[in-house]
Every structure is written in structure tokens, then in C-alpha cells.
Amino acid sequence: MSEPLITLEHVTRTFMVKGKSITAVDDINLEIPAGELLCLVGESGCGKTTTGKMIAGLLPTSSGRILHRGSDITKLEGRDRKAYRLGVQMVHQDPYASLNPTQTIYEILAAPLQHHSFTRGDRETKQRICQLLEIVDLTPPDDFLEKYPHQLSGGQRQRVSVARALTVLPEFIVADEAVSMVDVSIRISLLKMFTRLKEEMGVGVLLITHDLALAKYFAWDGRIGVMYLGRMVEIGPARQVVDHPQHPYTQVLLSAIPEADPDVTRAKQRIELRSADMPSLLRLPSGCTFHPRCPAFIGEVCEKIVPPLKKGQWDCSVACHLVQSYES
Amino acid sequence: MPDPILSVRNLSIAYQARRGQVQAVRDISFEVERGESVALIGESGSGKTTVGLGLMRLLPTTARIVGGSVVYRRPATGSSPASQTDVLALDGGSLRQFRWSECAMVFQSALNALNPVLRISEHFADTARAHGYLSGSALRDRSMQLLSMVRLDPDRVWRSFPHELSGGMRQRVLIALALLLEPQLLILDEPTTALDILTQRNIMDVLKDLRQKLGFSMLFISHDLALAAELADRVATVYAGEIIEIGNVRTIFRTPYHPYTIGLIKAVPTLTSDKSSLISVPGSPPDLIDLPTGCKFHPRCPLAGERCIREETALEEVASRHEVACWRWPDARQVLKSYQARA
Numbered sequence: 001m002s003e004p005l006i007t008l009e010h011v012t013r014t015f016m017v018k019g020k021s022i023t024a025v026d027d028i029n030l031e032i033p034a035g036e037l038l039c040l041v042g043e044s045g046c047g048k049t050t051t052g053k054m055i056a057g058l059l060p061t062s063s064g065r066i067l068h069r070g071s072d073i074t075k076l077e078g079r080d081r082k083a084y085r086l087g088v089q090m091v092h093q094d095p096y097a098s099l100n101p102t103q104t105i106y107e108i109l110a111a112p113l114q115h116h117s118f119t120r121g122d123r124e125t126k127q128r129i130c131q132l133l134e135i136v137d138l139t140p141p142d143d144f145l146e147k148y149p150h151q152l153s154g155g156q157r158q159r160v161s162v163a164r165a166l167t168v169l170p171e172f173i174v175a176d177e178a179v180s181m182v183d184v185s186i187r188i189s190l191l192k193m194f195t196r197l198k199e200e201m202g203v204g205v206l207l208i209t210h211d212l213a214l215a216k217y218f219a220w221d222g223r224i225g226v227m228y229l230g231r232m233v234e235i236g237p238a239r240q241v242v243d244h245p246q247h248p249y250t251q252v253l254l255s256a257i258p259e260a261d262p263d264v265t266r267a268k269q270r271i272e273l274r275s276a277d278m279p280s281l282l283r284l285p286s287g288c289t290f291h292p293r294c295p296a297f298i299g300e301v302c303e304k305i306v307p308p309l310k311k312g313q314w315d316c317s318v319a320c321h322l323v324q325s326y327e328s
Numbered sequence: 329m330p331d332p333i334l335s336v337r338n339l340s341i342a343y344q345a346r347r348g349q350v351q352a353v354r355d356i357s358f359e360v361e362r363g364e365s366v367a368l369i370g371e372s373g374s375g376k377t378t379v380g381l382g383l384m385r386l387l388p389t390t391a392r393i394v395g396g397s398v399v400y401r402r403p404a405t406g407s408s409p410a411s412q413t414d415v416l417a418l419d420g421g422s423l424r425q426f427r428w429s430e431c432a433m434v435f436q437s438a439l440n441a442l443n444p445v446l447r448i449s450e451h452f453a454d455t456a457r458a459h460g461y462l463s464g465s466a467l468r469d470r471s472m473q474l475l476s477m478v479r480l481d482p483d484r485v486w487r488s489f490p491h492e493l494s495g496g497m498r499q500r501v502l503i504a505l506a507l508l509l510e511p512q513l514l515i516l517d518e519p520t521t522a523l524d525i526l527t528q529r530n531i532m533d534v535l536k537d538l539r540q541k542l543g544f545s546m547l548f549i550s551h552d553l554a555l556a557a558e559l560a561d562r563v564a565t566v567y568a569g570e571i572i573e574i575g576n577v578r579t580i581f582r583t584p585y586h587p588y589t590i591g592l593i594k595a596v597p598t599l600t601s602d603k604s605s606l607i608s609v610p611g612s613p614p615d616l617i618d619l620p621t622g623c624k625f626h627p628r629c630p631l632a633g634e635r636c637i638r639e640e641t642a643l644e645e646v647a648s649r650h651e652v653a654c655w656r657w658p659d660a661r662q663v664l665k666s667y668q669a670r671a
Contacts, residue, residue: 043524043525043526044524153612153613155612156612183371183551183612183613184371184551184553184595184596185371185588185592185608185609186595186608186609186612187595187608188595188597188606188607188608189608189610192608210525212525212599213596213597213598213599213601214597216597216599217597217601217603217606220603242599252526253525253526254599256525256526256528256529257525257554257599258528258529258532258552258554258555258557258558259554259598259599259600260554260556260557260581260593260596260598261557261581261598262557262558262577262578262581263578264598264600265554265557265558266557266558270529273526276530277494278524278526
């Protein structure tokens with residue numbers, strides 16, 4: 001098997017909040033092969049954004065290592081370091097805040113191209129920019145070159161953000177809630193654009209989202225990882241995770257999601273939590289952090305022992321004492 | 329026998345902007361029946377929040393009600409007989425009386441709607457005092473009862489400041505507070521947006537439960553189709569400041585006729601939907617200052633023809649209790665194919 005593009009080894013991140021240490025991401029292990037479509041889902045505060053930022057190199061880990069093609073990203077130098085910094089790009093959540101309002105679309109896209117010498121001369125730069133705008137479906141490109149971000153809609157701005165990430169020919173894009181601020185009617189076309197980047201250019205995408213239905217759609221042939229209070233509780237092929245969830249938390253989440261279909265949503269079987277309140281990150285429960293709320297709670301083992309992420313059924317890995325291990 | 333608690337007729341609201349007039353709401357008519365739950369769904373900038381604010385007469389000063397009427401019909405309760413109120417004509421004391429005691433609103437963004445320096449108990453006391461409602465221990469009992477109805481621990485929440493509560497708890501406090509004066513109609517603007525899935529579920533369950541117990545009517549405004557599917561009896565789709573389709577919740581989700589409604593519903597992935605069935609509506613919503621001619625959806629519509637560009641549409645009844653504003657509605661079945669072909 002070829003070397004994964006990105007590897008997370010026991011990655012943990014803590015933050016100091018008012019003199020207290022909180023663990024936002026706790027011991028995550030993950031291998032991402034080149035060209036994979038991966039979704040991280042979870043509720044706010046589960047550490048999915050922090051994980052994404054660490055992968056993109058925007059935030060150091062507190063302990064553990066992140067490897068890019070087998071080398072620790074904190075120890076990269078020279079050409080390898082540049083290959084990583086350019087190779088992994090980030091698209092932020094808010095397209096209203098992530099573009100410089102005083103620059104035209106041309107200027108926004110020309111800066112990285114010229115700075116990293118991807119193009120030479122104005123003519124080549126313009127040509128490349130038009131190509132990029134076509135890739136992200138902003139056509140005809142000439143209509144957009146001289147526009148400022150405020151003249152574009154949210155969806156168009158997000159496309160510019162993606163085009164900007166593509167200027168440096170990345171192999172992997174971390175997209176943090178990249179479509180949640182975009183109107184419903186055009187979300188699918190943005191996601192389709194990401195899928196096309198993978199198919200045509202081999203660009204892998206990590207999409208961070210709280211919407212499991214969207215995650216299933218996007219990572220159809222890829223994987224979904226479900227996080228809860230800083231830990232990965234279940235990860236596996238997208239359709240398996242959604243159609244046959246094994247971790248009680250994933251099951252609860254899926255049963256709670258309202259569906260855009262009156263018959264389906266009103267007939268849905270709900271799983272009740274033992275407690276509705278999300279524990280504070282400042283006082284994390286012992287053992288399995290889900291135990292105070294878990295409907296399948298079985299007692300002491302859940303309270304005392306942190307369940308390791310182990311192979312469950314259907315190529316999924318699950319962190320729960322109740323799930324039988326299928327490790328050979 | 330229709331028995332509307334709220335009748336909105338030809339309501340138009342415009343904002344004054346430097347570039348010109350923003351026609352945020354244009355000629356909207358709908359009714360909310362007694363005990364009914366109606367959802368206004370639409371994307372950002374469609375004018376749905378402006379409708380809500382207009383009904384409560386809470387519009388900012390840059391906005392102007394251009395025309396139309398809003399009539400609220402109060403049922404006979406106890407000693408007071410049934411009455412009819414022209415909401416747009418209310419002022420001063422009568423407007424204050426209407427707000428909250430007859431019709432209450434839960435605002436978008438629960439995080440900012442409570443006063444950060446007042447305890448939850450003081451929010452209830454403030455509201456009661458301003459409206460000459462209960463006081464002292466009677467108020468306390470009533471408030472505590474409402475707080476437990478929204479599934480909060482009243483003893484804990486009563487003495488808390490807003491910052492001590494999570495987003496979902498604050499949203500539930502706001503719902504309890506809105507219901508304090510026993511309003512007949514509750515308007516909710518994006519009641520679950522920005523909340524986590526499990527919290528959203530909790531809010532939806534609370535609302536269903538309350539409506540069953542207290543029997544108020546509900547008008548909620550949301551871009552979330554799933555919320556409408558879950559809570560609404562009737563759904564109205566809003567596009568560019570107009571209601572373009574309205575009908576029973578099942579009708580709207582099963583057999584929508586407007587190309588925009590069809591596109592919107594097919595653009596939202598569900599847990600069971602197949603990858604290939606999803607589509608996206610091309611283009612983006614129009615500029616409300618410089619609206620297109622004819623049907624406002626025609627620049628994005630795969631079925632648009634001559635007439636759509638030329639002539640304005642109006643709601644037309646296509647089946648019992650199902651109205652659509654589209655010249656091409658009989659051909660609606662073709663729309664999906666066109667969307668899919670484009671994608």
C-alpha cells in the first residue's frame with residue numbers, strides 16, 4: 001500500500017482557558033490517502049475544526065505528530081516544507097470574511113500565482129486566473145476579474161476562495177464548513193465542484209461539517225469520521241457509517257436529525273439520551289466521555305475505561321466497549 | 329370552516345437604501361388558521377424575516393410598509409368577547425398590548441436576545457411588569473411552570489445569568505418567556521439555526537409538546553426545510569419577497585409545482601437520498617433593488633419562456649388548498665429533468 005498523504009499519530013491539542021487546560025482534540029489517529037474525500041462530523045466543541053487547522057498547519061499540536069508523506073510537518077525544511085505548505089490548503093467557513101475586500105478577484109488570485117512563481121508575466125497570470133475561474137464555474141471569467149468580493153454572492157465568493165486555494169496546485173484541501181453559509185439551492189453545486197477537483201485533478205478534500213446527510217452525500221465513496229468531545233468515536237466508509245451506525249453516539253445523532261420529508265421525519269424512531277446536556281470541556285467525564293448521556297450505558301467499564309478505537313463491522317472503526325471487536 | 333387567527337393581505341414592505349428601494353416583501357397574502365403551524369421557507373435575502381418583523385410592527389426605521397393589511401382575530405376567552413384587530417393601525421398602548429399578550433416573537437440568534445446583565449428571573453419580572461401581568465409569587469410560579477414545560481431545570485435557571493446557559497438553554501428560555509402572557513400566536517424566526525443537532529431536536533420536541541398543551545398558533549420562518557417538514561401543517565415558499573407556492577406540508581414536499589420549490593427540495597440531501605437524485609438550482613437570487621421583469625425566478629428557471637419574462641405571476645389555485653405562482657406549472661414535471669441535465 002502506498003504511503004498516506006497525511007498521517008495523524010496520537011494528535012492532541014489543549015487550550016488554556018482562564019488558567020484551566022481544556023482538551024479540544026484527544027489522541028486522534030488517522031491516515032488520509034492521497035485523493036480521498038473525507039468528512040469530519042460532530043457537534044460544536046467536538047474538535048473537528050481544531051483537527052482541520054492542525055492538518056493544514058495553522059495550529060501546532062500539543063502532543064503527537066502529523067506527517068506529510070511520512071515526514072513530521074514540524075521538522076520539514078526547504079523544498080519539503082514548501083511542498084507541504086503549498087500542498088495542503090484551507091478554505092474557510094465564512095466567505096464574507098476570508099477575502100480581502102479592497103482587492104479585485106484578479107488581484108486576490110494573482111498574488112499567490114506570482115509570489116510562488118507559478119506564472120510569469122501578466123498575460124500568463126491572467127490566462128491561468130481565467131482557467132481557475134472556469135474550474136470553479138465562475139463563467140465567463142472576464143466578468144469576474146475586475147469585481148470586488150462585495151459584488152459577488154456568498155456562493156460566488158466561496159468559489160473564489162476555492163480558486164485561490166487551487167492557485168498553488170494543492171493535493172489536499174481542508175474545507176471548514178465550506179458550504180454551511182451558502183444558500184441551500186447552490187450547496188450541491190459547490191460540493192459537486194469539490195468532487196470534480198478530486199476526479200480531474202486528484203485533489204483530496206477534508207470537509208468539516210455538522211450535517212451528516214451532507215457528509216454522506218459528499219463522501220459517498222469516501223469516509224466519515226464522527227467526533228465527540230475531542231475524540232474520534234467512529235470512522236468508516238460514508239454509507240456504512242450513516243446506514244449502519246455502530247457507536248451509540250452516531251446512532252443518537254442520526255435518529256435526532258430532522259429530514260426534509262414530512263412522512264420520513266415524523267415516522268422516525270428516536271433514541272433518547274440519558275442526559276440532554278452536553279458536558280463542559282472543562283470537566284470532561286471519566287472513561288468514555290459519552291457515558292453520562294449514552295443510552296446503551298452498561299456501568300463501571302464505561303465510567304472508568306476509555307474505549308480504544310477498534311475495528312468493528314463493515315470496515316468501520318468504533319470506540320465503544322459494547323461493540324464487539326472484529327480485529328483478526 | 330376556515331377560522332383564521334391572522335390574515336395577511338397584499339402586504340408590501342420596502343427598505344430605503346442608498347442605491348434605491350429594496351423591495352423586500354411584495355404583495356404577500358396568507359392566513360394562519362387557529363391552532364395551525366405555518367412555515368415560511370426561503371433562502372437568505374428572500375424577505376421572510378421582514379415579513380415576521382412587519383407582523384409584529386418591529387421594522388427598523390429604514391423600512392416602510394408600502395401597502396396591504398394585517399388582521400388579527402382574537403377568539404372569545406373567558407370574559408372577553410371575540411375581537412378583530414387591524415395590526416397596521418395599532419399605536420402606543422394598543423400596540424404594546426398586542427405584542428407579547430396576543431402575538432409573541434422568538435428572535436433569531438438566541439445568544440443575543442437576552443439582556444446579559446439581567447438574571448432570567450428578572451427577564452420574566454420585566455416582561456410581566458411592562459404588561460401589567462402577574463407579580464410576586466404568582467409570577468414566579470407561572471414562570472417556573474413554563475420553564476419546566478420547556479424542559480429546563482427551573483431552580484437552576486431562575487437565578488442564572490444568560491452567559492451561564494448554553495445556546496439551546498437560552499433558546500428554550502426565550503420560548504418560555506414568549507409564552508408568559510399566553511399569546512395566541514407565536515412567531516419564531518429561525519428557531520433552531522446555529523444550534524447543534526441534539527439541541528435542535530430538543531427545541532423541536534419542546535415546540536411540538538407546547539403546541540399540543542397550550543394550543544397556540546405558530547408561524548415560523550426558516551431556511552431549514554427539515555424543520556418545516558417536522559413542525560409545519562402548511563408551508564409557503566418565499567422567493568424574492570413573494571410567496572410563490574403555498575400548500576399543505578405533504579403537498580409541498582411530495583408534489584410541488586413551482587420550479588423553485590422543486591429545486592429547493594431536491595437540493596437538500598437527506599440521510600436516505602440517493603447521490604444522483606440531488607440537484608442544484610443554477611444562478612443566484614435576484615437583486616431586490618433591481619428586480620427582473622415578469623416572474624422573478626425566470627433568470628434561473630429552466631422552463632422560462634416569453635410569457636415568464638414579460639408577465640408578472642400571481643398565486644393561482646392548482647388543487648384544493650394548493651396555490652402556485654408560475655405560468656408553466658402544468659409542465660413542472662419536466663423541471664427536474666432539466667435541472668439534472670444541467671448538473
